[in-house]
Amino acid sequence: MSALPIPFLVLSFITILCALYVVTSKNPVHSVLALIVAFFSISAHYVLLNAQFLAIVNLMVYAGAIMVLFLFVLMLLNLGKAAEPIKSNAWALASAISAGSLLLILTAAFQKSGEQVYRNPSETVGLVKNLGKVLFGEYLIPFELTGALFIGAMVGAVLLGKRDSGDHESSALAEEKGASS
Amino acid sequence: MNTVFQQVDISHYIYLSTVLFSIGLFGVLFRRNAIVLLMCIELMLNSVNLLLTALSTYMGDAGGQLFVFFIMVVAAAEAAVGLAILVMVYRNTRNTTVNFLSNLKG
Numbered sequence: 406m407s408a409l410p411i412p413f414l415v416l417s418f419i420t421i422l423c424a425l426y427v428v429t430s431k432n433p434v435h436s437v438l439a440l441i442v443a444f445f446s447i448s449a450h451y452v453l454l455n456a457q458f459l460a461i462v463n464l465m466v467y468a469g470a471i472m473v474l475f476l477f478v479l480m481l482l483n484l485g486k487a488a489e490p491i492k493s494n495a496w497a498l499a500s501a502i503s504a505g506s507l508l509l510i511l512t513a514a515f516q517k518s519g520e521q522v523y524r525n526p527s528e529t530v531g532l533v534k535n536l537g538k539v540l541f542g543e544y545l546i547p548f549e550l551t552g553a554l555f556i557g558a559m560v561g562a563v564l565l566g567k568r569d570s571g572d573h574e575s576s577a578l579a580e581e582k583g584a585s586s
Numbered sequence: 587m588n589t590v591f592q593q594v595d596i597s598h599y600i601y602l603s604t605v606l607f608s609i610g611l612f613g614v615l616f617r618r619n620a621i622v623l624l625m626c627i628e629l630m631l632n633s634v635n636l637l638l639t640a641l642s643t644y645m646g647d648a649g650g651q652l653f654v655f656f657i658m659v660v661a662a663a664e665a666a667v668g669l670a671i672l673v674m675v676y677r678n679t680r681n682t683t684v685n686f687l688s689n690l691k692g
Contacts, residue, residue, distance in 0.1 A: 413594050417602050424606055424629055428613035433622055440625050447632055453594075454643045459654055463635075466658050471628065471665045478669045479621060482676050497616060504612035511604045515597070526592060527646030531639075539648040540655070551659045558663035565670035568677070 412453060420446045433484055437476050444468045456531030599640035606633035618683045620675070624668050631661050 423443035427436045444467045451460035529535060540548055610633060613626030635654045642650025676682050 409598065410593050413598070417598075420602070421605055421609070424609045427622075427625060427629060428609055428616065433619060436622050436625055440629065443629070444632065447636055450636060451639055454639055456639050456643060456651055459635075459639055459651055462655065462658060466662055467628070467632070471662055474665060474669055475621065475625060478673060482673065482682070484619075484621065484682060500612050500615035503615055504608045507611055508604055508608035511607075512601065515600055515604075525646040526644050530643060530646050530648050531651055535648055536651060536655075540652055543649075544652050544656075547656060551656060554660070554663055558667050562666045562670040565667070565674050 412449075416446045416449050416453070419443075420450070433479055434476070437472055437479060440475075441468050441472045444472065451531075454531065455528050458531060458533045458536050596640060596644045599637065603633040603637035603640075606630075606636070618685055620672055620682045620684050620687075621669075623684065624665065624672075628661060628665065631657060 420443050423439045423446065426439040427443065430436045430439065444463065448460045448463045448468070451457075451463060607630050610626045610630035613629065614623055617623055617626065635657055638650045638654050638657075642648065642654075672682055675687070679686055
């Protein structure tokens with residue numbers, strides 16, 4: 406294996422750096438912004454892999470919709486400087502050991518398994534034309550089911566997020582909140 | 587002229603997504619803010635997406651990339667419902683740390 410191409414190295418570096426910042430940053434807003442940068446670099450990885458359709462969908466769905474939703478909730482609840490309980494170093498050490506051993510095990514398993522990946526690189530598989538043919542042929546029923554999933558999620562999110570009024574339970578909660586504040 | 591993915595071995599993508607997944611797992615174990623927890627889950631989902639895309643391209647099979655598409659759909663639904671639940675929890679407890687939710691046990 407000769408030297409790796411520069412774009413791959415740079416993008417991998419940016420992705421891992423941003424992922425680490427997401428995990429370690431004290432401020433949740435900084436975490437969201439770092440995660441958006443990480444998603445942009447993953448989209449660039451998709452472009453390098455000739456998966457243009459996924460690159461655009463990743464930008465629109467993740468960086469465009471999901472992260473804006475996160476940012477919106479953070480700003481709405483005014484959690485920018487939310488006080489997170491300080492955890493002991495022992496807890497950090499335990500988490501690091503758990504995640505590190507997962508990394509070790511997966512890497513070792515891959516190295517042990519050897520290079521058995523079937524190689525038939527294709528440059529055109531990620532184009533919209535090919536993906537559309539497979540999506541609306543072989544995967545038509547799952548595609549329709551995702552529509553049902555979205556309707557369910559939308560109704561659920563609206564029901565959960567709605568501030569209900571007149572309900573006995575919620576008025577009791579409101580009284581309790583008023584008494585405590 | 588070779589494209590980039592013909593110069594990069596598949597194993598590098600496997601290592602990269604393994605590292606990303608481990609970082610996400612570390613975040614899920616370490617952080618206590620429920621919103622950051624959800625973001626770490628998104629990070630883990632994205633590392634799996636990257637691996638599926640790389641394998642699909644290297645194998646010349648469109649199925650992997652369509653699974654990535656479906657994962658994105660499910661992730662969007664999950665984020666919407668999860669954040670709605672968080673807003674609900676914040677409204678009732680004025681707090682979004684997951685420690686607080688241990689009050690839920692019967």
